[in-house]
Amino acid sequence: MEEKRTRVNIGIIGFGTVGSGTVKVLWEQKFEIERALGVTVEVVKIVDKDWIRSRSIVIPPSLRGEDPAEILNDDSIDIVVEAIGGLEPAFSIVKEALERGKTVVTPNKELIAKKGKELLQVALQSGSELFFEGSVGGGIPIIHALKEQLLGDDIEEIFGIVNGTTNFILSEMSLKGVSYQEALREAQRLGYAEPVPTMDVEGFDAAYKIAILASLSFRTQVDVDQVYREGITALLPQDIDFARELGYVIKLLAIAKKDKNQLELRVHPVLLPSWHSLASVNGVENAIFVKSRTRNLTFIGPGAGGEATGSAIVGDIIEAIRNLKYSCRGRAGYNFTANFPVKPMKEVVNQYCVRILAYDRPGVLGKIAAEFGACGVSLSAVKQPVSVPDQLTHIYFLTHHTPESQLQLALEHIRKLSVVSDAFAIRVESGS
Amino acid sequence: MEEKRTRVNIGIIGFGTVGSGTVKVLWEQKFEIERALGVTVEVVKIVDKDWIRSRSIVIPPSLRGEDPAEILNDDSIDIVVEAIGGLEPAFSIVKEALERGKTVVTPNKELIAKKGKELLQVALQSGSELFFEGSVGGGIPIIHALKEQLLGDDIEEIFGIVNGTTNFILSEMSLKGVSYQEALREAQRLGYAEPVPTMDVEGFDAAYKIAILASLSFRTQVDVDQVYREGITALLPQDIDFARELGYVIKLLAIAKKDKNQLELRVHPVLLPSWHSLASVNGVENAIFVKSRTRNLTFIGPGAGGEATGSAIVGDIIEAIRNLKYSCRGRAGYNFTANFPVKPMKEVVNQYCVRILAYDRPGVLGKIAAEFGACGVSLSAVKQPVSVPDQLTHIYFLTHHTPESQLQLALEHIRKLSVVSDAFAIRVESGS
Numbered sequence: 001m002e003e004k005r006t007r008v009n010i011g012i013i014g015f016g017t018v019g020s021g022t023v024k025v026l027w028e029q030k031f032e033i034e035r036a037l038g039v040t041v042e043v044v045k046i047v048d049k050d051w052i053r054s055r056s057i058v059i060p061p062s063l064r065g066e067d068p069a070e071i072l073n074d075d076s077i078d079i080v081v082e083a084i085g086g087l088e089p090a091f092s093i094v095k096e097a098l099e100r101g102k103t104v105v106t107p108n109k110e111l112i113a114k115k116g117k118e119l120l121q122v123a124l125q126s127g128s129e130l131f132f133e134g135s136v137g138g139g140i141p142i143i144h145a146l147k148e149q150l151l152g153d154d155i156e157e158i159f160g161i162v163n164g165t166t167n168f169i170l171s172e173m174s175l176k177g178v179s180y181q182e183a184l185r186e187a188q189r190l191g192y193a194e195p196v197p198t199m200d201v202e203g204f205d206a207a208y209k210i211a212i213l214a215s216l217s218f219r220t221q222v223d224v225d226q227v228y229r230e231g232i233t234a235l236l237p238q239d240i241d242f243a244r245e246l247g248y249v250i251k252l253l254a255i256a257k258k259d260k261n262q263l264e265l266r267v268h269p270v271l272l273p274s275w276h277s278l279a280s281v282n283g284v285e286n287a288i289f290v291k292s293r294t295r296n297l298t299f300i301g302p303g304a305g306g307e308a309t310g311s312a313i314v315g316d317i318i319e320a321i322r323n324l325k326y327s328c329r330g331r332a333g334y335n336f337t338a339n340f341p342v343k344p345m346k347e348v349v350n351q352y353c354v355r356i357l358a359y360d361r362p363g364v365l366g367k368i369a370a371e372f373g374a375c376g377v378s379l380s381a382v383k384q385p386v387s388v389p390d391q392l393t394h395i396y397f398l399t400h401h402t403p404e405s406q407l408q409l410a411l412e413h414i415r416k417l418s419v420v421s422d423a424f425a426i427r428v429e430s431g432s
Numbered sequence: 433m434e435e436k437r438t439r440v441n442i443g444i445i446g447f448g449t450v451g452s453g454t455v456k457v458l459w460e461q462k463f464e465i466e467r468a469l470g471v472t473v474e475v476v477k478i479v480d481k482d483w484i485r486s487r488s489i490v491i492p493p494s495l496r497g498e499d500p501a502e503i504l505n506d507d508s509i510d511i512v513v514e515a516i517g518g519l520e521p522a523f524s525i526v527k528e529a530l531e532r533g534k535t536v537v538t539p540n541k542e543l544i545a546k547k548g549k550e551l552l553q554v555a556l557q558s559g560s561e562l563f564f565e566g567s568v569g570g571g572i573p574i575i576h577a578l579k580e581q582l583l584g585d586d587i588e589e590i591f592g593i594v595n596g597t598t599n600f601i602l603s604e605m606s607l608k609g610v611s612y613q614e615a616l617r618e619a620q621r622l623g624y625a626e627p628v629p630t631m632d633v634e635g636f637d638a639a640y641k642i643a644i645l646a647s648l649s650f651r652t653q654v655d656v657d658q659v660y661r662e663g664i665t666a667l668l669p670q671d672i673d674f675a676r677e678l679g680y681v682i683k684l685l686a687i688a689k690k691d692k693n694q695l696e697l698r699v700h701p702v703l704l705p706s707w708h709s710l711a712s713v714n715g716v717e718n719a720i721f722v723k724s725r726t727r728n729l730t731f732i733g734p735g736a737g738g739e740a741t742g743s744a745i746v747g748d749i750i751e752a753i754r755n756l757k758y759s760c761r762g763r764a765g766y767n768f769t770a771n772f773p774v775k776p777m778k779e780v781v782n783q784y785c786v787r788i789l790a791y792d793r794p795g796v797l798g799k800i801a802a803e804f805g806a807c808g809v810s811l812s813a814v815k816q817p818v819s820v821p822d823q824l825t826h827i828y829f830l831t832h833h834t835p836e837s838q839l840q841l842a843l844e845h846i847r848k849l850s851v852v853s854d855a856f857a858i859r860v861e862s863g864s
Contacts, residue, residue, distance in 0.1 A: 021726075028725070035769050036767045133581065139729070140729065141577050144577070145573050145577070148750070149565065149748075150747065152458075152461045152464070152743065219464075275712070277713075281709075293460070294740050295734050295740040296734070297571070297731070299729070299732075300709050301728065301729040305726075307725075307726040307727075308727040315581035316581075317584075318580070322764060323763070326758075326759075327758075328759070328763060331755070
């Protein structure tokens, strides 16, 4: 019988916002955590390439390192926190740490979305463990809930606001009536958006996260390339106004649904009913909605931030320590035992809000409506504002449920009409 | 080295709504749960006094029993689900099961609130385990979150809508403008309220639940008798209207806060800002808000219901099975290592909405305002509706922050005024 652990050593690789947030939370809560777990918890090494830039926390020189090998080669280190981000060198470092039997905690969504299955396999073979609570929803404990309390649930849908940058931009557009460009600039000014915001505004970040959530919810290893992805750059303030008139807000949702034995996987803006628990989640907050056969659950919390994500990492460290102490690593393993194929996007059925830029001329509405009808798309609402004859104006349509293929065909035909300059569709999420 | 479990036997004691909901979820998810855990999971005995009444699920006669001893004395049964409710015989049964080394899962809030500490001690001594996710928030996995992912958080506040009956009544009053009595009758008609609704409408049920949440959040064994408790029976539709005008909704909240080294523990109606994530939680839904030093989290979900609570119980069963399989029972034990005293209610500081029933006579407002001022209560808003001279009318006041003792003294003086018939206060929860 192995003797129970009385001390656990932690190494941190990458000391930016998240790495320093983690150390800060660990140190501030050290007494409480140690008392609760009955184990001494020490950060023994922190590795970063750059010790010049200033941080919110001061690290004694004896703990500082510059080479990940200082942690990987140190057999006294039980738990490695990977807080570098991106695919490499994070992947090689995490893989080696797991091979050496170390428990790894990482909030790296790209790493988990692309290499999660492989890394979990490595962990299984070496008897180590991999935790990644912080990879989705920052400080929201959704991964843990899916692994533990919701494991027995028959989950039908999981969708969420998982990107704070785009939610901030959409909230600004909605609350202040500003354009996408103005809202983006404000987000950049506040540090919520990168100078090159593509990863966020085009939905790549959200696609990583829904791939992770879907894999856990449906026990199927989802390939992130199978996630349909559409960003928020084409949205207009008028879209938000039209949505509001009909009782909706516009949100960028990451969506995974099981329909019979196929998965829908998609990231795109939606009209969400304003009564939905996710509709009032504004700013950089994140939220995740889970619908199972027996319950609808909503989790709301911070999507990013060093200490919020640090708290998620510390939550994982606590779980890791308990498993080390009780020699039960692997007790809450992942089981990707199902293998649901992904439904082709053209077969996905939605309601749509369609915005058409057309000339205000006699018969225009009839021509557009005829094209919808010819493609089998029936309409539930239309709004043509008072406009200037012969000038371009936005006309809005709300369709009934229709397969994506039919809607896209209708848009194609409508765009070819001489009186039409553009046609753009936003999907409607009925919200359960 | 003990051989790893390949089979776990479960006994269910009490086969009402929750017991049958649990068995239904277990059976419907049996294949998935077994595949995920690698263990055969069998319900081998279900005990109830009454096998005549109809249920949503049919149980083969071979599984039926009438005496809890059939489960307690059966050494092949690893996990006991207590779904009787109330203090006795539940307490004696759970205690004996734990003493015999069985893992117990129970959603019994009264049992846990009153006897949780004692039962956890029994479990610790016998090496068994006690789980009670379903005891608070029905299907919301808040207990598990507090035990695991949030264990390292420095929690400052936890409050929630933890009683579906009262939330339904308040939602009806708010959405339909009906009186408390009318809303109660509707709740009773729909089966949401008992014929004698005292446990719900006077806040006893919510007090049990906040005692449990506070104990876990602050690592202090809270005595349920220390929870200040006030129900919803005195609320008027006009209160809701006044609140709405100021941007608030009225909710019955169960509140626990740490202020320096004292705990505030209270259940009472509050004015909650309409922007708060709990403000739009309507009907029988429950929701819990946690504010820690690093993150604000909201959990929303079903507060009751056989299958929703059954799913919470199944979540506990899964955790129990993992701990049996990996021989790590006790890994996520509870640590009531802190001992914060409860702050006397008179020292609690709040804003208040005060409703005064007074005669519309010259100088009334001045007299009332003078009494507030004399007790050091300053006012932030007043509303006196157009009324009939010399008739009774409701005047509303919103105070600034003031200790409970001063407010109560002011009310006492105001009630003594000859022009005043009644004075009633509702606390304001700023929502962090």
